[in-house]
Amino acid sequence: MKFLLRFSGLVDAMNERLSHIADWLVLLSCAISAGNAFSRYAFSISSNAWLEIQWYMFGALVMLGASYTLKRNEHVRVDIVYANVSTRRQIGIDIFGTILFLLPATLILAYLSWPVFYNSWTENEISSNAGGLIRWPIKIFLPLGFALLSLQGISELIKRIAMLTGHMQADLHYERPLQ
Numbered sequence: 024m025k026f027l028l029r030f031s032g033l034v035d036a037m038n039e040r041l042s043h044i045a046d047w048l049v050l051l052s053c054a055i056s057a058g059n060a061f062s063r064y065a066f067s068i069s070s071n072a073w074l075e076i077q078w079y080m081f082g083a084l085v086m087l088g089a090s091y092t093l094k095r096n097e098h099v100r101v102d103i104v105y106a107n108v109s110t111r112r113q114i115g116i117d118i119f120g121t122i123l124f125l126l127p128a129t130l131i132l133a134y135l136s137w138p139v140f141y142n143s144w145t146e147n148e149i150s151s152n153a154g155g156l157i158r159w160p161i162k163i164f165l166p167l168g169f170a171l172l173s174l175q176g177i178s179e180l181i182k183r184i185a186m187l188t189g190h191m192q193a194d195l196h197y198e199r200p201l202q
Contacts, residue, residue, distance in 0.1 A: 031182055034174045034175060035178055038171060038174070041090070042087065059077070071152040079160065083161065090168070090174065093176065118180060125176045126176050129176060132169040136166045144159040
C-alpha cells in the first residue's frame, strides 16, 4: 500500500503542477481577449488567429484542469445521496463511481481521441478560417487531458481504498454549493 500511496502522491503532485499552467492560461486568454477587443474597436484590426488561440487556451485549460478538479474533490455530484450518508458510504460511492464510470469513460475517450490528434499532426491540419492556426497543438490536449484524468482517477481510487483499510485518514470535504 505504501508504494501505491507514493504513486498516488506523484500523480497528485503532477496534476497540481499542471493546474498552475491552466491558471496562467486563464490570465493569458483574458489578456488576449481584451487586446483583441481593443484592437478591433480602436483600430478596426482583427485576426482569426487571436480568436482561435483563445479557444485553444480555453480547451487546454479545461483538459489540464479536469484532473486537478478531481483531486480537489470538486467535480459535480448529486448531493442528495452523497451528503446524507456516512463517510464510509461516501468512500464506497466514490470507489463505485470511479471503477464503473470514470475510468472506463476517460480511458475510452483517451483511446478514441488519440487518432484525432495523430491524424491532425501527420496531415498538418490547418483551420479553415482565414489566418487560422494549425490544429494539432490543441488536439494533443484531448488524449493528454483524458489520460491525466484517468491517472487522477486511479490516484483517487488508491486513496479511497487506503481510507477504507485504515492506511489513510478520510477527508472527503468539498465545497457544497449554496442552497
